[in-house]
Amino acid sequence: MASVEKARKMGGNWLLRLVAFSGLALLAALIWFITLRLEGEPPRLQWDVTSPLYLGKSVELPLTVADPKSGLRRLHVVLNKDGKDVVLGDIAFPTAGWLGLEKIQQETTRIKIDPAAMGLTDGKALLRIALWDHSWRNWWHGNLTDLQTEVVIDTRPPAIENLTPQNYVNQGGAGLAVYRLSEPCPTSGVRVGTHFFPGYSGYYPDKAIHIAFFGMSHLQGAGTEIVLEARDAAGNSSRTRWPYHFRKKAFKKDALQVSDGFINQILPEFHALLPAKPNASLKEKFLFINRELRQANYEQIVAAAGKTENAILWKGPFLRLPNSAPRAGFADHRTYLYEGKEIDQQDHLGVDLASLARSPVPAANNGVVVFTGFIGIYGQTVIVDHGFGLFSMYSHLSQIAVKAGERVAKEAILGHTGSTGLAVGDHLHFSILVRHLFVDPIEWWDPHWIQDNVTLKLDSVRSSSGQAG
Ligand SMILES: [Zn+2]
16 A cells, blocks of 8 residues: 555656556465465365275275365375275376466266285275365465275175075965075075065074075966075175975966946946046956056055064964955966956956955954055055065955054954955955065965974074074
């Protein structure tokens, strides 16, 4: 300001004034530039990995680094194992242009880690990431952001030990696998062809022992491979064949006549679920219910069966609706005829049992009610969880007497039979599900099947491992 005052006093010489103003502007620009170059904002490191991080055989860690103000200067990544540093990455980010004003503000890179090639053995290690920017802070070293995180190097796949050497599986039936894992694995279970059934610990005090109930679809035949699978936190996976004897089953074939009278009778219940197609014929409406709605209903059932307790809640054989006669069997293959012509085919994945109209429906076994309500073709339905992914389902009910979340004992009344949904006459449609798959209920009504395929297996592992369940 002094020079400005001086210039004014000297009679307003325009040249002097210009020089003074230019000097001032230059000084301001310099201060501005220095302030800018001395900014104290540390660079940003995007790292959303939960600790501890598991490193398998070969890993690529995505890393996004950013510094909007001064730009990135250097990224240095080191793995410290047993007191030894191994540099995983050292990237220098140059600046360019007049006064280095062209800078790299953001960069995504992948840090490659191959423990074996780097001479790193399995075990705990420390990952250190340091990132500097081009600020003039810290005597031109720049602002530093650093991060340290514990990692676990694990290059060995988990070992799976099958604990049930003798196994039988019926086509359309269920099974139980018991296996021991050499290390904790976020996912493990049984793969039956294309179907996967997760296994969990919790039945035995030894957390390494897992059990998995599974099902074989009625559509899967001899030669279907059953394997135990496990994948550890580092991504190492293992598979081992699960030996079993396959028992082929014959399923009934049925023809169902679909009349206009029948369609008109069931339509009111489905009115709100049908697509708004004013000119749709009765046949089209029926086909929508029998195909699209059936599929949507199945997905709703699978969603309801997504919640299960890691405990065997049930005891002994499952209860069949008392004093009832079978009307249709599991996996009956149905051909639907309309005006003498075949219009559809579907498989009936439950057992139809008829008793007196509005008969009380007892819970087949101890469990927790996980769903109550209307499920399209199944009508008013109750689904009970029996633990470890085993469910029983009761459909076409006229009335429901329980609520979701309620614990029920075997024989507790869940509701009354009826003909809601796609049903002809009062009956109970009873289904058993293992996770997402409908299996034959007949096995679960049979004390011998349960003894040979569940109880004896669980007990043999208990006695051999010396653990009490
Ligand atoms: Zn049925």
